[in-house]
Amino acid sequence: MSKRTKISEILRNEATGYEVTVKGWVRTFRNNQFIALNDGSTNNNIQIVVDFENTPEATLKRITTGAAIGISGTVIASQGKGQKVEVKAKTLEIIGDSDPEKYPLQPKKHSLEFLREIAHLRFRTNTFGAVFRIRHSLAFAIHQFFNDRGFVYLHTPIITASDAEGAGEMFRVTTLDLNNIPRTETGEIDVKQDFFGKTTNLTVSGQLEGELAAMAFGEVYTFGPTFRAENSNTTRHLAEFWMIEPEMAFYDLDDNMDLAEALMKYVIGYTLTHNKEDIDFLTQRLLEEEKLKPQTERSEMNLLEKLQFCLGNNFERVTYTQAIDILRESNHNKKKKFQYLIDKWGADLQSEHERYLVEKHFKKPVILSDYPKEIKAFYMRQNDDGTTVRAMDILFPGIGEMVGGSQREERLDKLETRMKEMHIPTEELSWYLDTRRFGTCPHAGFGLGFERLVLFVTGMTNIRDVIPFPRTPKNAEF
């Protein structure tokens, strides 16, 4: 068989009367005659019409759900109603059999939980086909966005020796024999004998390294895997996830917010034009799912409307202090409907509060800024009030924190003082402090959780369904 044509191409141009070769995987085989074939180029299948009267019985029996087949034939206008064009098969080759008794996917609706257990096959379903094509588009659009603006894509290390970032529990990296750990005279693990001669971990953030490069290139971004050994079992946490971390010299917090908002809108807009079919499919899928819910729990907007709304409206920008006032004055708080009632300034917001602000009060993405310094990291720039820092979180409906960022403290004395207050070893991070010693400047950056972005754009609700092979506590399958 010759070079194959992608199904997306045949369906897109709708032309007829020409010869093609298509290859893909059988979704269903109806009436001993009609194959719904999918090759992953689009969620839509192409209908193959088999001349069953002139095809060996043994071959027909091998056209089963999941089998890989190749067909050469003519693209013709379809006599049926479900599609405009179809391929009338001249030759049909079974490339890879699929035992229908053992193949777990059936032409029916499967639960997401079941598909998660067969993550190696779930790409072959409509839902996951759409999700992972969108995931690809979002990744591509992110690079496009930054490249268009002259940012340098920086690869920060995955193995790191600094454990001073305080961004959560880390995965230890070692080549020591765990059954026979070398000890020092005092009984501690002798890390000098380990591969790097010191304690090393998987990265929890590329931010500190990103800042170093920003002090040379002006604007950089990272996009890579990130690892957190937290024992989190939620629909929005993974032990291994992908994060985008831009870092920009000569930016203040407002510039930072502008960039983050522009990025989000650009990549969402990109998928709306390049993944229209997949988004339409997911929108439909969600609508059907919502039919099962009581009226009151249904969303006001469908997925497509939600994404369009997000593009057409500015994100609401409020300070932490304003947010506390809104929450405190809300009927929800007065009627004591919050599990944690808002009384005094300074407490960290619970996710019920964030959800109230985003989903009930503003009904759109919200950028919260200027948090109390006690609940934020050491590197954030201190405001003149002495109590808040130039931090910002972008909260999205249904997802919560999608972006966390800040203007960085560029003043060496202030930074060192804060590090000492928070017991961050300054000697170990001397290389980081060098940026403040040699040509320091105002700068800012943020971290965007890639899977959370994919969650929002696809309308999926569990983060394990938007990464091919999720790593979570007690689970590293595939």
Added chain:
RNA sequence: UCCUUCUUAGCUCAGCUGGUUAGAGCACAUGACUGUUAAUCAUGGGGUCCCUGGUUCGAGUCCAGGAGAGGGAGCCA
């Protein structure tokens, strides 16, 4: 890690106050039909009722412990 719900056929699920042979739809097999859209119709095979222990004449059902999964919380992206 905490709270909570769940675990019955390949999948989705029913199984009442404990009762004798555990059901349905889909899938699968066989046959019929042959322009079907998750094709249809007929027939058929298919079960460690998550595991361990207990209560009872009798446990899918009740109790205890364990494992796994879902949802919520904390932590965060």
